[in-house]
Amino acid sequence: MNKIAGKKKVALLILLHVVCWAVFLSLPAVFNPRRHGISIGGFIDDILEPPRWRNGVLLIAVFYFNYYIAFPQLYLRQRYVLLFVSFITCFAAFFFLNYSMMPPGLDGPMPPIPPDMPRPPHGGFNALGNSFNLFMFIIVYAASYALSMYELWQKTKEEKLHAEISFLKAQVNPHFLFNTLNSIYSLTLTKSDKAPDAVIKLSGMMRYFVSEANQSYVSLSKELAYINDYIEMQKLRLTDKIKLRYEVSGDEDDKRIAPFLLIPFIENAFKYGVNSDENSDIFIKIQIHDKDLHLYVYNVKVYIRPDMDKGTGLGINSTRQRLNLLYPGRHKLTVTNGEKDFAVSLNVTFQ
Numbered sequence: 468m469n470k471i472a473g474k475k476k477v478a479l480l481i482l483l484h485v486v487c488w489a490v491f492l493s494l495p496a497v498f499n500p501r502r503h504g505i506s507i508g509g510f511i512d513d514i515l516e517p518p519r520w521r522n523g524v525l526l527i528a529v530f531y532f533n534y535y536i537a538f539p540q541l542y543l544r545q546r547y548v549l550l551f552v553s554f555i556t557c558f559a560a561f562f563f564l565n566y567s568m569m570p571p572g573l574d575g576p577m578p579p580i581p582p583d584m585p586r587p588p589h590g591g592f593n594a595l596g597n598s599f600n601l602f603m604f605i606i607v608y609a610a611s612y613a614l615s616m617y618e619l620w621q622k623t624k625e626e627k628l629h630a631e632i633s634f635l636k637a638q639v640n641p642h643f644l645f646n647t648l649n650s651i652y653s654l655t656l657t658k659s660d661k662a663p664d665a666v667i668k669l670s671g672m673m674r675y676f677v678s679e680a681n682q683s684y685v686s687l688s689k690e691l692a693y694i695n696d697y698i699e700m701q702k703l704r705l706t707d708k709i710k711l712r713y714e715v716s717g718d719e720d721d722k723r724i725a726p727f728l729l730i731p732f733i734e735n736a737f738k739y740g741v742n743s744d745e746n747s748d749i750f751i752k753i754q755i756h757d758k759d760l761h762l763y764v765y766n767v768k769v770y771i772r773p774d775m776d777k778g779t780g781l782g783i784n785s786t787r788q789r790l791n792l793l794y795p796g797r798h799k800l801t802v803t804n805g806e807k808d809f810a811v812s813l814n815v816t817f818q
Contacts, residue, residue, distance in 0.1 A: 491606075492523040494599065522600055525564055526607045529557045533611035542612075543619070554608075561604050650704055650737075661703040668700035679726045683793075684818060687722040687760070691715060691753070694730060698751070701737050709741055710748045717755025722817050724760070725793050729753070731786045732764045732811045739809060740766030762813040768805075783811075790815075 532553075541550040651669065654662040675693045679685045698713055705711060733751055740749045750765040783802070790798045790813075797816040803809070 488523075488527060491603075492519070492526070494603075521564060522561075522603070525561060526603060529561070529604070530607045530611045532557070533608065534615050538612055538615035539619075542615075557608070558604070561600075565600055650701065654704055659703075665700050665703050668696050668703075672696050672700075676727075682726055684723040685726045687719045687724050687755070690724055690726060690729065691719055694733060694753075697730060697733065701741075705741065706743050708743065708746045710746075712750045712752075714752045715755070716753070717760075719755050722755070722760075724815065724817065725789065728786060728789065728793075728815070729762055729813070731783055732762065732813065735783055735811075736764050736766035736809070739768055739771060742769035742771065745769040759814055759816045762811070762815075764811045765808065766810075767808050 537550060537553045541547075541553065648669075651662060651665045654665055672693060675689065675696075679689065698711075702711065736749050736751065740747050747767045747769050748765070749767075750763070752761075752763045754761040754763075787800060790800060794815055799812075799814045801812040803811075
């Protein structure tokens with residue numbers, strides 16, 4: 468399927484190039500004052516005149532030579548002398564091609580032509596005089612460099628984005644693992660029989676982490692399964708003082724989302740909303756629609772040990788940055804940090 472999509476993309480790109488060149492190279496015939504009021508047949512004849520199509524072939528060659536060779540191989544490697552030589556070579560080829568096609572007697576000033584006499588053919592095709600040729604050469608040369616620079620800028624931007632996302636992932640996931648191990652540690656201290664179940668849950672979660680962490684987007688169903696495992700593991704250490712409500716609604720099939728995008732908000736609720744000596748309330752709701760997803764997380768704040776408070780907000784702050792990078796203009800995050808409670812509302816539009 469990807470190969471077919473790739474072939475279609477290449478075919479559309481080739482078609483776009485062909486159409487753009489056809490339009491661009493026909494402009495001299497369109498604006499030729501000697502062809503005012505000419506028929507369609509005459510217009511086509513003008514385009515097919517040897518000076519026209521030969522110049523067209525040269526301009527196409529100059530464009531792709533600069534786009535694929537001169538700019539990436541010479542300019543970016545700071546080989547400016549060779550770059551200048553390439554420019555002189557291209558301009559010399561353009562000049563001599565046009566000079567060789569000048570009709571006899573047109574290498575000097577053209578004498579006045581009476582209105583009733585026909586003008587000589589191809590009179591506009593002099594080397595640097597009143598024609599579109601030099602202007603078109605300048606446009607082609609400038610466009611080849613501008614498009615090469617734009618492509619380089621896009622590539623650099625994508626590489627920077629990938630590097631930033633990878634770095635932010637590296638911040639979120641160890642933070643989550645640290646808190647999860649703390650949960651298991653608390654079970655082992657009390658010699659709870661629930662500890663082995665917690666280790667099994669963690670094993671499944673780590674398997675997901677290893678297989679999906681490097682993906683830009685994953686199946687929403689897998690992400691929700693990961694969240695469910697996390698919540699089930701957290702339930703193992705909850706007491707009757709903690710009221711936990713977890714709801715998921717909507718169709719999760721055929722939808723994709725960035726991995727580990729939701730878990731920091733849920734993890735934060737368990738980190739700051741669970742204390743075996745205090746009453747607390749945690750509410751997690753995920754609503755899935757056709758085009759977007761809504762996450763709501765609420766927790767009552769409880770006392771936590773100072774050593775557990777290390778790195779407060781790291782997961783949420785990193786996720787906020789990931790949202791800005793991966794879903795620019797396609798998400799809305801509202802964080803309400805009250806005196807006694809904490810709430811997060813997140814809307815994300817799917818890709």
